[in-house]
Amino acid sequence: MCNQTQQTHLYFHLLDPEKHYLSVSEIINETKSLLRLAFPIILTGLILYSRSIISMLFLGHLGDIELAAGSLAIAFANITGYSVLSGLALGMEPLCSQAFGAQKPKLLSLTLHRYIVFLLFISILISFLWVNMFNIFVYLHQDPNITRIGQKYLFFALPDLFTQSLFHPIRIYLRAQGITHPVTLSTLISTVLHLPINLLLVSQFGFGVAGVAASASISNFFVLVSLVVYVWTAGLHEPTWEKPSFECLTGWRPLLKLAAPSCVSVCLEWWWYEIMIVLCGLLVNPKATVASMGILIQTTSLIYVFPSSLSFAVSTRVGNELGANRPYKARLSAVVAVFVSTMMGLSASTFASSMKDKWAMMFTSDSEILRLTSIALPILGLCELGNCPQTVGCGVLRGSARPSTAANVNLGAFYLVGMPVAVGLGFFLGFGFSGLWLGLLSAQVCCAGLMLYVVGSTDWDLQAKRAQMLTCVDSKLLDDCDESKGDEQEPLDSFRGDFGLLN
Secondary structure, eight states: OTTGGGSOOOOBTTSOTTTOOBOHHHHHHHHHHHHHHHHHHHHHHHHHHHHHHHHHHHHHHHOHHHHHHHHHHHHHHIIIIIHHHHHHHTTHHHHHHHHHHTTOHHHHHHHHHHHHHHHHHHHHHHHHHHTTHHHHHHHTTOOHHHHHHHHHHHHHHHHHHHHHHHHHHHHHHHHTTTOOHHHHHHHHHHHHHHHHHHIIIIIISOOHHHHHHHHHHHHHHHHHHHHHHHHHHHTTTTTTOOOOOGGGGSOOHHHHHHHHHHHHHHHHHHHHHHHHHHHHTTSSSHHHHHHHHHHHHHHHHHHHHHHHHHHHHHHHHHHHHHHTTOHHHHHHHHHHHHHHHHHHHHHHHHHHHHTTTTGGGGTOOOHHHHHHHHHHHHHHHHHHHHHHHHHHHHHHHHHTTOHHHHHHHHIIIIIIIIHHHHHIIIIISSOHHHHHHHHHHHHHHHHHHHHHHHHHTOOHHHHHHHHHHHTTTTHHHHSSOOOOGGGTTHHHHTTTTSSSSOO
16 A cells, blocks of 8 residues: 555564664564464474373383383483484574575475485484493493383384484475474374374383383374375475485585584583483482472473474574565564564463462472472573573574574573573572572573574674575576585685684
8 A cells, every 4th residue: 555654553663773663564464474383383392292291101100210211211312312313403494494585496405305314324323322322321320220221212212313314304394485284283193193002012012111112213203204195295395396316415514514503502402401400419309309300391391382483483484584585574573573482481481480389289299399399480480581582582593594603692601601500509509409490590591681682683684695695505506596616605604703602
């Protein structure tokens, strides 16, 4: 409408004050776009969360030693396997989303093929580590009986490494194109099958811990197969699909420069919670503190589904818009996502505080565990005020191909600020269990502040130019870009020195 500027608008002076403002209609439209992408991802996260609860219930039903062994094996698998594969896979997100926005389907498909080959190779390396878990933990003076059972769990979980090496790239390849519902449907199908598979292998055949691990592997394989079948039969791949070729075995430098810092960023955050459990074991009454920490980590994992889903959505939106050379739209998506994440943080904080005296009762009746959880839940809620914007900020940085910046922020906030505060308060100033969570709070506040500063000071015009260069990295293969092969690394050079920690 030619008279559009006269309609009722509420302008926010949040973008370039000389060029752009945000109107209510723009905010509403962008919010709809983000939520349209995020909602199926949220459903997928909740479905996967329920499936992990089923596995833990079956482990607990087997007995205390099986639960301890399964928990130890799962922690080892998370640290050495799943976090690594997930983090490395996120390196393809800016390449795929920007290639889709730039309408370069061959680069999108080629990136998928390269990452599958790359993750399969990494899975082989990880598998050697998993089959030697028993020797590693015995060397670290862990209980041989628990470790032996944990080794059995990992042995039957090995196929899942290769399943995830295919699933993660396919999911990101689809999400970069705004296609999220097939993953949700496939995950739902596997979760419906997860319970009967566990009943069959664990209860009927008596395979114990091995049955729980095999059930998880089989369920994930069903996810992969049903996803591929759905996408292929529906023809969702056709607009961007290219047949695999030997080209996917070349041009890995940009891939590695994006994958490595993405992996570091994810692992730094995942490993923090594992370290927290170890620190709980050093406090007075470790049985209660470790159990309470387990409940709280399950709680924060549930809450994390929502900001992480929004993070994936904004990463796709920012990448698509930068690839299409629309910096204003990318900036709009980033600002709106931060606002929505703030609302999520307020909701999560309210939920955690209101449930502080009731939540732990769903897991235990032990009075000491209930007391510790009640003390920590309000602190956990305050952590979410920082965690939600920080998580979404990471998504913005991924979409603009700046994973090194995210890794630097996580390293500085969690390990240079949060860890010293947690150890100091928890062990030297007498705060104990709550001191560890206050350390996490300090990390989240620092992380959110740094992330918002980085996002708020972004030169979006420059990022759009970098996106045009990044999508021309494979210039010899695309035939539509004049970039020379010797300039391949230029789009990635600006990652270096952002914080001076990871270059």
